[in-house]
Amino acid sequence: MKQFFVTLFGSIIGVIIGSILTLFILIFGLIGLITAMGANAAEDTGLPAGRFVLEVDLREGRLDQPTRSPFAFAETVSVVDMVRLLDRAGRDSRVAGLFIRANEFGMTPAQAEEINRAIAAFRATDRPVIVHSQGFVGTSVTNYLAISSADEIWLQDTASIATSGLAGEVPFYGGTLERFEVDAEFIRFLEYKNAPNTYTETGFTPEHLEATLSYFGSIYDAALTNAAAGRNLGVDAFRTLIESAPHSAEMAAESGLVDQLGHVAAARQAAIDRAGGNVAMADIEDYRFSGALNEHGPRIALIEGQGAIVTGPGISSPFGGDPVIGSDSMAEAITNAASASAIRAIVLRVDSPGGSSVASDQIWDAIQRAQERGIPVVVSMGGAAASGGYYIAAPADYIVANATTITGSIGVYGGKISLGETFGLIGVNFEEVAVGGEFATANSASSPWTEGQRAAVEAQLAEIYEDFTQRVADGREIDIETVREIARGRVWTGEQALENGLVDEIGGFLEAVAAARRLAGIEEDQTVNLQRFPRERTPFEAFQELFGISAEGAQSLSRLNALMNSPEVQALMEARQSAGAGNELRARSVQPR
Template sequence: MRFRAAGKLTVAFAETFGEFGAGTVPYYLATAFEKVYLQPSGDVGLTGVSLEQRFVKNALAKVGVDYQIGQRHEYKTAANTFTHDHMTEAHRESLTRIADSVVEQIVAGIAEGRRLAPERVRELIDGGPFLGAEAVHAGLVDRLAYRDEVYDEVRDEGDHLLFIGRYAKGVLPKKLPHPGERVVALIHGTGQIRLGRSGRSPLGGGGAMGSDTIAAAIRAARRDDAVKAIVFRVDSPGGSYVASDVVWREVVLARKAGKPVVVSMGDLAASGGYFVAMAADVIVAQPGTLTGSIGVFGGKPSLGGLLERLGITSESVDVGANSGMFSSSRAFSEQQWERVNAWLDRVYDDFVGKVAQGRGVDREQAHELARGRVWTGADAHAHGLVDELGGLEDALAIARDRAGLPKDATVRAYPRMHPLERLRPPESSEDKAAALAQVRLEAWGPLAHLAAELGLPAHGPLMLPGWWTIR
């Protein structure tokens, strides 16, 4: 929209926005462009937002699997897929507000981009999906055309076509860094949060944010005299509580050293993702960012019934009353369940206390905003959990301003690593396959065991609920 507002020609082309299926999100993106073209055989799947949650409790019960899970508090629904067969009242309330908030953003964007009244956009959403000709008639697209016809039209406007990758290379800074240059450090934290180094997640689903890697990057930026501000880009559903606390501490130390820290939230900065962000001077989120989820859950599956049905027997030698506490072959004893709840209370109290400290509110206010509830960026901003709405560019501008740097001050990525170092294997003689298998089972406690055995996703104690599909 900023590019368009500058008077530049902006054209969006799509073969289809969902092949007579859901295509709300890609169409929303396209409406930021002045002209929207659609292939004649394409459709506009403008149908709204659907958040679907599946529950496997009854399926697990049929095979003799039971879950013992504690959570803090009612909105922390990450484990509900295993422990419930329906949405709780708090679960439905939270998802309904998230869906409403996302739709509000989509309606406002489409209304602005297509110059339609918001009420008309909502009517169109309820009438979708649309065939190509219907979309033109409704004002959702400008005309039907093939890709080559769109290219020809752009050329007729007097412009030439250039791949964005080639353009990006052409505008890279030509100057080399020089001694005494004042810079902004940019640190990316992406994926599930775990102890150790960043890399591919052992549980699948993309990268993992390693506390060692991120803490070292923040520490290096803090100690570098050339760095005057830090922008921490967070895109994470959460993960390990201890790993999140390691990163949180480094953010605190950077601020104590007098270096402004600005967090830029991506698609997700929830639970542990919010934990690592909450100590920053300024938190910037997109309106559609999913954040908050300030809470914790933990427990284990009990496979005793399943093992019995399969004719599998299990024996153990235990030295210590609770040495077999996390065995999936048996349920928690009353004493062990008390220890689980003590741990959950400790984690939640620490989380809420640090939210109160970082956001400048009292503990009761922080608790009301917490309770495990997930917020969109827009709602988090309204409740004071984030400071500004915007993207990475906005966060960099805030960091430069806070540090008293010029608007074009250099941005330097951290951690800084020599290209040859990237090729060096980890400093460990442990077999990689064995290490990954072990991490998969031990990464975040007993929940990972059943996930590994049943092929279900494993979660950390500070993790956003999964299996949401925005269509």
């Protein structure tokens, strides 16, 4: 009997170990495949031998920044890298021109603005930029802005241009929550901090509507101005065209919104002909893999943060998911960059709607420490750098924002939703048991705050707001009363923020790099080496984070996998299995009935 259970237990353990080994064999087989693919991509860039027209497809959605996952080998080029690649192409004699497929369904205003600026800079090198569009379907003028600086815009003759002004819809659940006796309690600093309105109101408050119309109008005016300049049209005339949309292909051509009508094949051939003929086409993805961004010169650190700001490392799955800014990771990257002897300045790219005030303050502290070491820090704002996103930007030596960047929102809110009365409607009763003071039940989902709890939460939020505004006053060297006037939780566009002293320049990523170069004392015409911090994770390190194993352990398992597949070990295992077959039969013969 004892032998039976020993054998049975051994069999179970064997199955478990075998399953684990199989999993890791598959995992490291995948790593090997991806590594091999990456190596092949490095060896074979796919670029033509001579001059070529660079093709850029804007139809796919793009993140502001690369995910930097070792497994994202099929990832589209991010907006930051797109701008860098177009800048590099402008200095690359092999690139004879650009051919661009326009986005049909929309991109964020800041993305469109930044791409348009990069296209205009390339066009200034006296090389052709040809765009083909299959229509702008129900999109705002910001989508058209992205390609408005091209030499020629082609439109498929069966398509249309339906660009328009800006519109948005905000849901308000206050009436629904009231109907089901849901108690939504929020405290805000101050009246323009509008996020809680979704849960507490049935429509716009006066402040909410004022701020929304203000930044909508600012974005619209900036897009009209820049797009009209790209098309050599007056702003008023261009506004009339946009506000009288939609336009058929023929109407768009007659009005000057497009230059040619035709299919993509004809437009692509036009790009080749304008580039001098006898040139090949090359995709921007291949251009990236060719090492186009690996430039030499004085080093400037590039640190990127995208998504909500959270405490901790902020590690997401290596296979994808919504990006976040982890305070530990970003603070460590800033510290390491400031400590590196070759780094002359730091460019911090921020694209964030905000998040934890505690996490934001940790990053703020890391920036302060970098500056104490004599390293200038320049912030480049992407689509948004609001609330906590502005908190981490405030101490920078220089801040660059797009005209349409959403920023400011200097404020804080907190609250909760209580469902006790709601559950009571269906006969569910919650009874609380608590020890340790009145605040123990402050986060209860079944009961509202007591007066004491509400006062305590309000005091906490007031302290955070005071700290936030003081950080802004110190970082921007603005008196605190002025900061309090432009704060109040209000959202501003980059253009409005420039007027309020919250940013230093309207521009994109390349303008931020230029500012960092100036602050570091690097010659204006000298090429710089942008070094990303932290460095990209290897597949082994990615699995360490995903499965909780060390990189050394992962490599050991990989070596174990190779050992297990060796002919000697395979022969030994086969012999062991043959010898064990008789034991298994004997164990079965004495099983109790």
